[in-house]
Amino acid sequence: MDSFPAYFPLAGRRVVIAGSGEAADNKARLFDGSPATVVRVDGHAAFLPGTYAGAVLAFVAGDDEVFLQAAASAARAARVLVNVVDKPAMSDFNTPAVIDRGEVVAAVGTGGGSPTLATKLRNDIEAQVPEGAGRVAALLRKFQDEVRAALPVLHERRAFLRDAVTGEAAQAAMAGDMDKAGQLLRDALAKGVGREGKVRFIAGKGPSDLLTLRALRALGAADVLVADEGADPEIVTLARRDAQRLEPAQVAAETLVALAQEGKQIVRLIVAPVDPAIVQALAAASVAVEVI
Structure with missing residues (x-):
């Protein structure tokens, strides 16, 4: 990793954009709809450290090298991180x-x-x-303390939240009905964790860009990953980093049944047709199966 990504909270913060022209306008548009106060400056004001005092970030744009250097120096004198547009060598961070x-x-x-x-x-x-993903995040933030109080055990809380982000409450939030979403989330919280285990078989030969959205979400929700030898490495990396990894030789039908009965979400990446005996054993144990 050559650069470390970081997120700066913007509520109640100032962002200074020094300079004019299309590049400066483009940087200003990045903050449309954000809670930050965007301050546009040009000319002599851009050379004064006081212009940048208290800002969380500063952007400097223009064609005059002297202007760029002087404005960037003034921002740094105010201890503000600076991005000089299209000048990575002069910047503290890249956009x-x-x-x-x-x-x-x-x-x-x-x-x-x-x-x-x-x-x-x-x-x-x-x-x-999805467009409504931000509303789902807002819903979960609003109920964060309630979820922690109701589910103090970390692995139970994580299991609940993994279900919640694709459950009925999340779907209502996606649709924009936040009141209904809040009630559904409270109802789900009152019921507790109680997850239904499931085994999902996903074609793993690749390439990864042929995966469906359903397959990507299944990989992201997997508690256990079992990948055949020959599965595309790029597909394997799409699974949750903290998912338990098991070798195919370790996983008989009885193992899959036991894991599913614990409420685990299991993804089996396959490069050959599924053994019918495994599917029959899962069905006989009333384990939910999905082939993607």
């Missing part, structure tokens, strides 16, 4: 390509080396992030 869903923000950076590539990847990822 990524941003996917803005309100409380959900995703970003793709290339260390300033290829903004075009970052934009292309941003567009690919954007299709996977």
Whole structure:
């Protein structure tokens, strides 16, 4: 990892943009709809450290090298991190390509080396992030303390939240009905964890860009991952980092049944047809099975 991504809270904060022109305007548009106060400056004011005092970030844009250097120096004198547009060597940080869903923000950076590539990847990822994702995040933030109080055990709380982000409450939030979403989440919390285990078989030969959205979500929710030898490594990396990894030789039908009965979400990445005997054993044990 050549650059470390970090998120700066913007509520009640100032962002200073020094300079004029299209590049400065583009940086200002990044903060449209955010709770930050955006301050635009140009000319002599851009050279005064006091202009940047208390700001969380500063952006400097323009064609005059002297202006860029003087404004960046003034911002640093005020102990503010500076991005000089299209000048990575003069910058303290680089601006990524941003996917803005309100409380959900995703970003793709290339260390300033290829903004075009970052934009292309941003567009690919954007299709996977629903418009209502920010409302789901807002819902879970609102109920964060209630969830912690009701489920003090960490693994139970994580299990509840993994179900909640795809459950009825999340669907209501996606649709914009926050009152209904809140009631549904409280109802789910009152019922407790009580998860139904499930085994999902996913074709793992690759390439990874052929995976469906359902498959991507299953990998992201997996408690246990069992990948055949020959599964595409890029698909394997899409599973949760903290998912338990088991070798296929370790996993007989009885093992899958036992894990599912514990409420685990199991993903079996396969490169050959599923053994019918395994599916029959799961069905006989009333374990939910999905083939993706």
